[in-house]
Amino acid sequence: MAAYDKLVAEAAADYQGYWGRLARELVSWKKPFTKVLNDSDAPFFKWFEDGTLNVSYNCLDRNVERGLGDKTAIIFEADDGKVTTASYRQLLAQTCRLANGLRSLGVKKGDRVVIYISMSIEGVAAMQACARIGATHSVVFGGFSAQSLRDRIADTGAVAVITADQQVRGGKQLPLKAIVDEALALGGCESVRHVLVAKRTGADVGFQAGRDVWLNELLAGQADTCEPEWVEAEHPLFLLYTSGSTGKPKGVQHASGGYLLHAALTTKWTFDLKDDDIFWCTADIGWVTGHSYITYGPLALGGTEIVFEGVPTYPDAGRFWQMIQKHKVSVFYTAPTAIRSLIKAAEGNEAVHPKKYDLSSLRILGSVGEPINPAAWEWYHQHIGGGRCPIVDTFWQTETGGHMITPLPGATPLVPGSCTLPFPGIQAAIVDETGKDVPNGQGGILVVKQPWPSMIRTIWGDPERFKKSYYPEDFKGKYYLAGDGAIRDEKTGYFTITGRIDDVLNVSGHRMGTMEIESALVSHTELVAEAAVVGRPDDTTGEAICAFVVLKRPRPTGEEAKKIAAELRNWVGKEIGPIAKPKDIRFGDNLPKTRSGKIMRRLLRSIAKGEAITQDTSTLENPAILEQLAQTN
Numbered sequence: 001m002a003a004y005d006k007l008v009a010e011a012a013a014d015y016q017g018y019w020g021r022l023a024r025e026l027v028s029w030k031k032p033f034t035k036v037l038n039d040s041d042a043p044f045f046k047w048f049e050d051g052t053l054n055v056s057y058n059c060l061d062r063n064v065e066r067g068l069g070d071k072t073a074i075i076f077e078a079d080d081g082k083v084t085t086a087s088y089r090q091l092l093a094q095t096c097r098l099a100n101g102l103r104s105l106g107v108k109k110g111d112r113v114v115i116y117i118s119m120s121i122e123g124v125a126a127m128q129a130c131a132r133i134g135a136t137h138s139v140v141f142g143g144f145s146a147q148s149l150r151d152r153i154a155d156t157g158a159v160a161v162i163t164a165d166q167q168v169r170g171g172k173q174l175p176l177k178a179i180v181d182e183a184l185a186l187g188g189c190e191s192v193r194h195v196l197v198a199k200r201t202g203a204d205v206g207f208q209a210g211r212d213v214w215l216n217e218l219l220a221g222q223a224d225t226c227e228p229e230w231v232e233a234e235h236p237l238f239l240l241y242t243s244g245s246t247g248k249p250k251g252v253q254h255a256s257g258g259y260l261l262h263a264a265l266t267t268k269w270t271f272d273l274k275d276d277d278i279f280w281c282t283a284d285i286g287w288v289t290g291h292s293y294i295t296y297g298p299l300a301l302g303g304t305e306i307v308f309e310g311v312p313t314y315p316d317a318g319r320f321w322q323m324i325q326k327h328k329v330s331v332f333y334t335a336p337t338a339i340r341s342l343i344k345a346a347e348g349n350e351a352v353h354p355k356k357y358d359l360s361s362l363r364i365l366g367s368v369g370e371p372i373n374p375a376a377w378e379w380y381h382q383h384i385g386g387g388r389c390p391i392v393d394t395f396w397q398t399e400t401g402g403h404m405i406t407p408l409p410g411a412t413p414l415v416p417g418s419c420t421l422p423f424p425g426i427q428a429a430i431v432d433e434t435g436k437d438v439p440n441g442q443g444g445i446l447v448v449k450q451p452w453p454s455m456i457r458t459i460w461g462d463p464e465r466f467k468k469s470y471y472p473e474d475f476k477g478k479y480y481l482a483g484d485g486a487i488r489d490e491k492t493g494y495f496t497i498t499g500r501i502d503d504v505l506n507v508s509g510h511r512m513g514t515m516e517i518e519s520a521l522v523s524h525t526e527l528v529a530e531a532a533v534v535g536r537p538d539d540t541t542g543e544a545i546c547a548f549v550v551l552k553r554p555r556p557t558g559e560e561a562k563k564i565a566a567e568l569r570n571w572v573g574k575e576i577g578p579i580a581k582p583k584d585i586r587f588g589d590n591l592p593k594t595r596s597g598k599i600m601r602r603l604l605r606s607i608a609k610g611e612a613i614t615q616d617t618s619t620l621e622n623p624a625i626l627e628q629l630a631q632t633n
């Protein structure tokens, strides 16, 4: 803790000096920067503005030059258990071939490339190849539907899409290329000139001559070396879409220099990554965790990491533990949802209990994506960490680029359920609605008082929305608004995140906007008149999606209600993706509304939870509706 305090003091005494020092130590610059922070156009902050670099050079070439060419960069384990590895030299060569291939198709600096592929060495190489030529990638999670994929392609104006014929998860072959075809056919994606297709299963897929290119054929003719495009530090490295409180997902834009710095720095300090570690982050590259802690952070440090194609429950719920044993994983980073579902599985079946496996290689455990409840924390600590591994409960967001509040292992005394203290240099605080600091022990709104290098730069194509969402006038535009509530412990000052303060749900660690799901439901114009979506607590997924629906026909009951609910669930799955399917759907003749017509969501939240309504309902237009909605329980 003395070392932690020293870093915090260094940042407090000379904020720019602190970040400048770390940026020189961790990032290799082509042209060194002379200025750390430009805040003249706040909140559009610029970091290391006059420096140039290449992120892929930092993650690959630099390690080969340091003598790590033969070191394993990636251990890939396929769904069926087959293992393939790539050394730094091999990953560099693969990235260069793909970068050359993209260039040969005319893709250049500043172009956007959408990547829609499952967990694979190709996926990581595709992101690195974009970074190498200065193209801005936007990875879309393989579980998103054609409609969601189309919206993202259209919003980015991508010139190319990189995908695979299929993906394999849990023993099943699932489409990728077919969904890309469907997305492009929906229209609005005229910017796309090429679709690059990796062969994963060899399945027969549609092929449009002139547009579609087999990746293996494209790569066959390409050189193993490729001069990186040296870009300015602020050059957009990637766009990643995430849910906010309005209907339309927002393209969070990250820069190159500052982002890489924080991805590398947090991997180094939060995971204490050492040369001989085997690091495993179980996130998908379609989410920000996979960007920072698979594609960029660990590779920037020359680490060895696992990339896993499959799911934690296939062929059985012992898969994670079996893989930790097999690959001697030393640092393991996963989500509370996974832990909770594996606790359930282990309690029901001795054979998949972690005690059946040798987990002695582990030294650090991590948690991310949602609050970890103390019971799951204890189980993780005892049964996975053998009571000896520190757990780093890392709070951060797509917008923050890397860890914001987290223990540093071995230094910060741990408290289950608390993400403890801000990462050195991050000025996290809790304030009230007017921006005034609240005393410890009193909950409030989580903000960050100073800009930091890996922060969101803007929302792609919508700078006004960026300002409104993250630098609202309530705080005079001065503080970054995270969108979460938090409370600090009276004695220790430790932070505990109390959950979102906006209309964003966290289902299995996935962010979902309630408005997004409502829009999907009402877009079924034949059936649905009106819909309201709220969250309710769920033992496994953290939160579950509950939809209240008014149909254009009389309220269904019994079998008919079940049938329509199933149809609507599938509809949402098609509109957004399976992760957005409501768990509960209830039908009513109407929704609880105020006399001015506003839906009273807090009442719906109580009903969804199965709670008695104790709130004031005097402003309700139609109080009888509450009883009807509660009955459909």
Ligand code: WTA
Pocket: 242, 287, 288, 289, 367, 368, 369, 370, 371, 372, 393, 394, 395, 396, 397, 398, 399, 419, 482, 483, 484, 497, 499, 500, 506, 509, 510, 511
């Ligand atoms: C939540 C994922 C409590 C929070 C990296 C945040 C957490 C949202 C934690 C961001 C944590 C993430 N404890 N809550 N350790 N980590 N969250 O953008 O509500 O997918 O705002 O980024 O997840 O989700 P996102």
